[in-house]
Amino acid sequence: MGIHFGGDYNPEQWPEEVWAEDLKLMKAAHVTMVTAGIFSWAKVEPRPGQWDFDWFDRVMDGLAGAGIAVCLATMTASPPPWLSHAHPGILPEGPDGQRRWPGGRQHYCPSSPVYRAHAVRLVEQLATRYAGHPALAMWHVGNEYGCHTRQCFCEVSAEDFRRWLRERYGSVEALNAAWSTAFWSQGYGTFDEVLPPRTAPTFPNPAQQLDYWRFGDEALRACYLAEKEVLTRLTPEVPVTTNLMPQHKPVDAFAWAPHMDAMALDFYQDPHAPDDHIRAGYVFDLMRSARSGQPWLLLEQAPSAVNWRPRNGPKPPGAMRLWSWQAVAQGADAVLYFQWRQSLGGAEKFHSAMLPHGGTDTRIFREVATLGRELASVPDIEGSRSRAEVALLADWHSWWAVELDSKPSTALDHSRIALDHYRPLFEAGVACDVVPPQRELSGYRLVVVPNLYLLTAADAERLAAYVRGGGRLLVSFFSGIVDAHDRVHPGGYPAPLRELLGLRVEEFWPLEAGRTVGIGDGDYAGRADLWSEALDLEGAEALARFTDGDLAGRPALTRHSYGQGTVWYVGTRPEPALMRALLDDVREAAGAAPVLPGLPAGVQATVREGASGRYVFLLNHGASAVEVDLPEPLYDALAAADGPARTPVGRITLAARGVAVLTDG
CATH class of the missing domain: 3.40.50.880 (Class I glutamine amidotransferase (GATase) domain)
Incomplete structure (x- = not known):
């Protein structure tokens, strides 16, 4: 199958006549997988209980016909306006008691039983309808849990927190001991007296705050698990994941890992941060390690600029390729983007996409298509693993x-x-x-x-x-x-x-x-x-x-x-x-040695090994070309020529932002 390549696909933003062009251009860009449906809830359920999947059927059928796999989202990341209008209690509140309103996304209280019930009902519809569909390759639950609503402090969350504390401590006496409530006269007589750590005159109890971080993480995970239960029951053969965020404080990646069939990550490197590849390295290694070395999925990155930093610089030529290969070099079996076609409206219209506003005659599309072709040329990397000392x-x-x-x-x-x-x-x-x-x-x-x-x-x-x-x-x-x-x-x-x-x-x-x-x-x-x-x-x-x-x-x-x-x-x-x-x-x-000795400054080396052999990745994060001497001759896996005529090399020249993928087979 090889390394998956593609991006978020949001056809609901476009008239249907554009979809055929999308499929044609996806094939030209060597796309093998898209994530579809992340923000489609309002489109498939425009009114409560009124389902309209006909248009999405055509999307799925078209992708299947083009041989493109779908990581199908459960569509629950952003509730439609009718849900919060009918049930305002699902809206989250901050520690200051201020309600967060609809108009953006992720406007739900993770503990809300009403939100969870409607989400599960939607997932039942999706899993029943698309079970066995030839395009369905993986489920994508929610989206970036805790990105905007890290924690909720409303009364629904307060009651859920009390339930969580009863299960954790068993008695209010044990709670008082754990929270050191003898300090500042905070002793509780019953669990009913406990509140979330809302804004207080001075420091809230630190043990209470710590437990609320734990509770918040588990409340988000409960939303994920409620949807996963439906998917596992109705489509047991389809793997389930969700996209985590890098160094994301509200979500404990290690606690989530046992519940994910593959770790998945959204990572947006900053072109204005000259050493952001080191932060990427740390996060990529964490993703690979969370499930004991299992390959992971880069589900989102930007082809060039994002829209949400104060200054959104584009990725200079070669940077997108280099940083994509860095993910593969550190264990990724998929390289996807947000998003396929650049939006004309909405908050992310200036976020770059695989197919920019300028169309195919653009640097971004050419670089994307070139990377897709490169990834397709080395399918045996898929499934290989790394080992660390x-x-x-x-x-x-x-x-x-x-x-x-x-x-x-x-x-x-x-x-x-x-x-x-x-x-x-x-x-x-x-x-x-x-x-x-x-x-x-x-x-x-x-x-x-x-x-x-x-x-x-x-x-x-x-x-x-x-x-x-x-x-x-x-x-x-x-x-x-x-x-x-x-x-x-x-x-x-x-x-x-x-x-x-x-x-x-x-x-x-x-x-x-x-x-x-x-x-x-x-x-x-x-x-x-x-x-x-x-x-x-x-x-x-x-x-x-x-x-x-x-x-x-x-x-x-x-x-x-x-x-x-x-x-x-x-x-x-x-x-x-x-x-x-x-x-x-x-x-x-x-006795912990480098992967390769004597590397020039700025050059990263990693190794992945599998049934098909060993792959050595060299990535030049520096601004100048360098020469790298290899301890043994290796074959250039990305070279155009293949077969017996290939010649092993003992020295590699890496251009600035250059990449080499070498193999011993």
């Missing part, structure tokens, strides 16, 4: 907790700090999985832990067991501080990790904005910012100390032998060059 831990519960208010510093940005730790691995060309702390770690040579503020005793013991067994671990500041209820672990910071790290954090010392501190007097020298800690060594050795500021002379970077392994601790945020030097040494000690 390094794991970086990520945990949504810790993310939710660390960014709550009333902390030593509110400048801790989970996503930024994760990238601070991922960047040195990416730039060194090291394959990396991004996994939750509950994952089995024994197969990794190195595990990196960025600021795991919330850490359960069980997960702390899992880290300790990994090091005792010979693992190499790097842990960064403000980790292991609180339990699952945002209560400080007793016994001194970081209590569950003190023995493992061989140190005690006597006091947190966050730095004011713009201030840096020096690190030196050891193998590592440079500057650091954001955070520092007063460390007392309890068996660890200092690799470097602070050279100025209030903590001058105290340890900044440490190393500790524990069992058969070693653990490093970073008590501040080193500047990028210093962090790279440290992680290079830690990697070397762990």
Whole structure:
């Protein structure tokens, strides 16, 4: 079948005579799959219970006739106006009590039984009608859950939250203990007294806020699961997914992964951010890792500019191809766009599309068609997998907790700090999985832990067991501080990790904005910012100390032998060059090597392996052409010639934004 290629298809925006042209041009662009119907609810159910699928039948039949598969959306992402008009209670409310009105999209309370009932009724109609249709290849439930309505704070949500709390805690006494309600006279007598963490005179209870993040995620997932149940019952042979968003705080990708037959992602790289490919790398690795290396789907990207940033720059020539191949290189088995044909009206009319306003005689369409042809030329990549020797831990519960208010510093940005730790691995060309702390770690040579503020005793013991067994671990500041209820672990910071790290954090010392501190007097020298800690060594050795500021002379970077392994601790945020030097040494000690040695700066290398052989991807994210020497001769998989006449090459020239796909077969 090969790597799927295509985009969102919204034929309801166009007169029917355009559809035949769409099919012809899709074939010219080598489209193999479209996502159809995402925003079609008002069209197929114009009035309550009045169904009009005839036009959509023709769309599906036309796509099937053209040999184009359909990832069929359940159409529930944006309720039609009649639903909120008849049932205004489905509309979401913010923490300030203000209602969010229709006129945009995603205007529903995730906990609303009325919304869910109408959504399930629609899905029953869809699944019954299109079960067995030759175009149907996959189901696409909802769309970008939590994108606009991250959480709802209305009375319907309040009652659903109370139900959730009863199931979680069993008794109000257990709730009071978990939430530390003895503080500020917050003790509850019954669950009926509990509210969502709405806008309050000062800091709402942090454990209550943390639980509301958990509840909000589960409420969104309950909408997804209600629809998936129908689809699985009526079309058990058709896989089901939904499109997640990158580094998306409301939706725990690891918790959703078991309920998705394939991970799927929308990712929009920013042409104005010169290193956004590193953020892409982190997110792509997380998608691949969420289902233990299974290939994933890039369901949306932009062919060029988007419409929703303050300044929407186009992708320069070659960037769309490079970034699309980056997704494939990091495990994607599909490359799709929003959208096929550029809209003439509506909020996204200036969002680029595969077929722009200017038609086929445009740079965008030519680049799209060229990429489609390239992807079609290497079908054996589909299903192949990557293997990593390094794991970086990520945990949504810790993310939710660390960014709550009333902390030593509110400048801790989970996503930024994760990238601070991922960047040195990416730039060194090291394959990396991004996994939750509950994952089995024994197969990794190195595990990196960025600021795991919330850490359960069980997960702390899992880290300790990994090091005792010979693992190499790097842990960064403000980790292991609180339990699952945002209560400080007793016994001194970081209590569950003190023995493992061989140190005690006597006091947190966050730095004011713009201030840096020096690190030196050891193998590592440079500057650091954001955070520092007063460390007392309890068996660890200092690799470097602070050279100025209030903590001058105290340890900044440490190393500790524990069992058969070693653990490093970073008590501040080193500047990028210093962090790279440290992680290079830690990697070397762990025996975690780059995919290819000696890569020029800016060149990314990845490997995918499958039954048909091994594929090596080289991607030049730099602005200049480079030469890459290969450790062994390989074949150029994208070369026009094939068969026995192919000649293996030992050196590759990569143009700026250039891509090479090499194979040993």
